Amino acid sequence: xxxxxxxxxxxxxxxxxxxxxxxxxxxxxxxxxxxxxxxxxxxxxxxxxxxxxxxxxxxxxxxxxxxxxxxxxxxxxxxxxxxxxxxxxxxxxxxxxxxxxxxxxxxxxxxxxxxxxxxxxxxxxxxxxxxxxxxxxxxxxxxxxxxxxxxxxxxxxxxxxxxxxxxxxxxxxxxxxxxxxxxxxxxxxxxxxxxxxxxxxxxxxxxxxxxxxxxxxxxxxxxxxxxxxxxxxxxxxxxxxxxxxxxxxxxxxxxxxxxxxxxxxxxxxxxxxxxxxxxxxxxxxxxxxxxxxxxxxxxxxxxxxxxxxxxxxxxxxxxxxxxxxxxxxxxxxxxxxxxxxxxxxxxxxxxxxxxxxxxxxxxxxxxxxxxxxxxxxxxxxxxxxxxxxxxxxxxxxxxxxxxxxxxxxxxxxxxxxxxxxxxxxxxxxxxxxxxxxxxxxxxxxxxxxxxxxxxxxxxxxxxxxxxxxxxxxxxxxxxxxxxxxxxxxxxxxxxxxxxxxxxxxxxxxx
Ligand SMILES: [Cu+2]
Numbered sequence: 001x002x003x004x005x006x007x008x009x010x011x012x013x014x015x016x017x018x019x020x021x022x023x024x025x026x027x028x029x030x031x032x033x034x035x036x037x038x039x040x041x042x043x044x045x046x047x048x049x050x051x052x053x054x055x056x057x058x059x060x061x062x063x064x065x066x067x068x069x070x071x072x073x074x075x076x077x078x079x080x081x082x083x084x085x086x087x088x089x090x091x092x093x094x095x096x097x098x099x100x101x102x103x104x105x106x107x108x109x110x111x112x113x114x115x116x117x118x119x120x121x122x123x124x125x126x127x128x129x130x131x132x133x134x135x136x137x138x139x140x141x142x143x144x145x146x147x148x149x150x151x152x153x154x155x156x157x158x159x160x161x162x163x164x165x166x167x168x169x170x171x172x173x174x175x176x177x178x179x180x181x182x183x184x185x186x187x188x189x190x191x192x193x194x195x196x197x198x199x200x201x202x203x204x205x206x207x208x209x210x211x212x213x214x215x216x217x218x219x220x221x222x223x224x225x226x227x228x229x230x231x232x233x234x235x236x237x238x239x240x241x242x243x244x245x246x247x248x249x250x251x252x253x254x255x256x257x258x259x260x261x262x263x264x265x266x267x268x269x270x271x272x273x274x275x276x277x278x279x280x281x282x283x284x285x286x287x288x289x290x291x292x293x294x295x296x297x298x299x300x301x302x303x304x305x306x307x308x309x310x311x312x313x314x315x316x317x318x319x320x321x322x323x324x325x326x327x328x329x330x331x332x333x334x335x336x337x338x339x340x341x342x343x344x345x346x347x348x349x350x351x352x353x354x355x356x357x358x359x360x361x362x363x364x365x366x367x368x369x370x371x372x373x374x375x376x377x378x379x380x381x382x383x384x385x386x387x388x389x390x391x392x393x394x395x396x397x398x399x400x401x402x403x404x405x406x407x408x409x410x411x412x413x414x415x416x417x418x419x420x421x422x423x424x425x426x427x428x429x430x431x432x433x434x435x436x437x438x439x440x441x442x443x444x445x446x447x448x449x450x451x452x453x454x455x456x457x458x459x460x461x462x463x464x465x466x467x468x469x470x471x472x473x474x475x476x477x478x479x480x481x482x483x484x485x486x487x488x489x490x491x492x493x494x495x496x497x498x499x500x501x502x503x504x505x506x507x508x509x510x
Contacts, residue, residue, distance in 0.1 A: 101145070213228070280459025431467060
C-alpha cells in the first residue's frame with residue numbers, strides 16, 4: 001500500500017490503534033493467485049480488513065491470531081477501548097482453501113478468558129471454538145482441522161459463556177473466506193478491489209467514546225432483553241465507510257456482525273444487484289433483487305454492477321429497516337425492544353465509482369444445482385420453541401445458566417451420525433430471533449408452510465425466525481462424532497445467547 005492510500009484509509013477510519021497501523025490493509029500474499037479463490041490485489045482501493053493467507057508449514061496452513069486490546073478514535077479526541085485480532089479492532093480476513101488442513105494458533109492477550117468460534121464451518125467439536133474451548137488469559141489455543149466445505153463466506157468471533165456479547169461488541173470478529181478449486185462459476189475475486197467483505201455493526205458511542213460494554217460499565221436489563229443496539233454504524237470498523245470501486249462488477253460479501261440489529265440492505269438509487277450466495281455458499285440460482293435482509297450472524301454475497309456509472313458517481317448502501325419493522329417486531333412489546341433506526345432508513349457505505357474494472361465479468365446466468373432435502377428424509381423431528389417471558393429468553397422453556405447446565409433442564413440432543421432430522425422452529429415471542437446451528441448447514445423446508453424463496457433455499461447456518469413464525473429446517477448430521485463434546489445451537493442475538501437462549505447437541509456413533 002502506498003503512503004497516500006494508507007493515509008486515506010486512516011483518515012476515513014479514524015483508526016489510532018497501533019496494531020492496525022502495523023499491518024498492511026491489503027496484506028495479500030504472493031501465493032494467493034491461481035487457486036480458484038481470492039486473487040492478490042493489484043492496488044488498494046477499498047478499506048477492508050487485511051487478507052491473511054496464513055503460512056504453509058509442513059502442508060498445513062497456519063494462522064497466528066493474537067487477541068489483544070487496543071483503542072480506536074471513532075469520537076474525535078476520545079479513544080474507545082477496543083479488542084481486536086492482530087490489530088485494534090476486528091481481525092484479518094482468513095483465506096481458507098477447501099481440501100487443505102488449517103492450523104489456528106490463537107493467543108489470548110486480553111487479560112480475560114475467551115474463545116474463538118468459526119461460525120459456519122464444518123468442524124470436529126474440539127475445533128469449533130465454542131464455549132467448551134476456552135482460552136485462558138495468557139494461553140494459546142491450538143487446533144487443526146480439514147477444510148471440507150465448498151466456497152463460502154464464514155466468520156469468526158468469541159463464544160465465551162456469559163461474555164460473547166461483550167467480547168464481540170469490543171471488536172473481536174473477522175471474516176473467513178473459503179475458496180474452492182472446483183470448476184464452475186467465475187465471480188469477482190480480487191480482494192479489496194472487486195471482492196469486498198463488509199462487516200456491518202452498530203455501536204452506541206457516548207460523547208466520550210465509551211459504550212455500554214466499555215470497562216466499568218454494564219448494559220441495562222432492557223439492553224439485554226432487546227439485544228444491544230447502537231446509533232453509530234460501523235462497516236469494517238469504520239464510521240461512514242467510503243471507498244472506490246472499479247467501474248464494473250463488484251462482489252460484496254455482506255456479514256451482519258451486529259449483536260442484535262437486523263438490516264434490510266439495498267442501494268439508495270434503487271439499483272438492482274444479483275445475490276449469488278447465502279450463509280453456506282452459492283445459491284441454486286442467481287437472484288436479481290433490490291433488497292437483502294440479514295439478521296445477526298447471516299451472510300450474503302451480492303454482485304453489483306457499477307459498469308453503467310460515470311466515474312466519480314457515488315452510490316450509498318443503506319438499510320431500509322422500516323420496510324421490515326412490522327415483520328420483525330410485534331405489538332407493544334416488539335416496539336419496546338426495537339429502536340428508532342429499526343423503523344427508518346439509514347446509510348451504511350458510500351461507493352465511489354472509479355476507473356476501469358479489473359475484469360469484464362458479468363453476473364452468472366445460472367449456478368450449480370443444489371439437491372433439495374425433503375421432509376420424508378427425516379428419521380426424527382424435533383420441536384424448537386423460542387420464547388421470551390418475564391426477564392428470560394428460552395428454548396423449549398429452558399435457559400442455559402452455565403456450561404451444560406440449564407433451568408429447568410438442559411437441552412442435550414444425542415444425534416446419531418448420518419441421521420437426517422427435521423427441526424420445527426417456532427417463535428412464540430414478540431421479536432425476531434436468528435437461530436444459529438453450529439457445524440451443520442441446513443436447508444429451510446418451509447416458512448409457515450410455504451417453501452422458501454431461492455435466496456433462502458440454499459445451505460444456511462443461521463435463520464431469521466419472525467414473531468409467530470414456524471420455520472422448518474432439514475439437517476443432515478454426518479462427519480466427525482464425539483460423545484463427550486457438544487456443539488451449540490442458539491439465538492444469535494448475542495445478549496440472548498449470553499442469557500441462556502442456547503442448547504447443545506452431540507453427534508454420536510450410530
Ligand atoms: Cu433471541
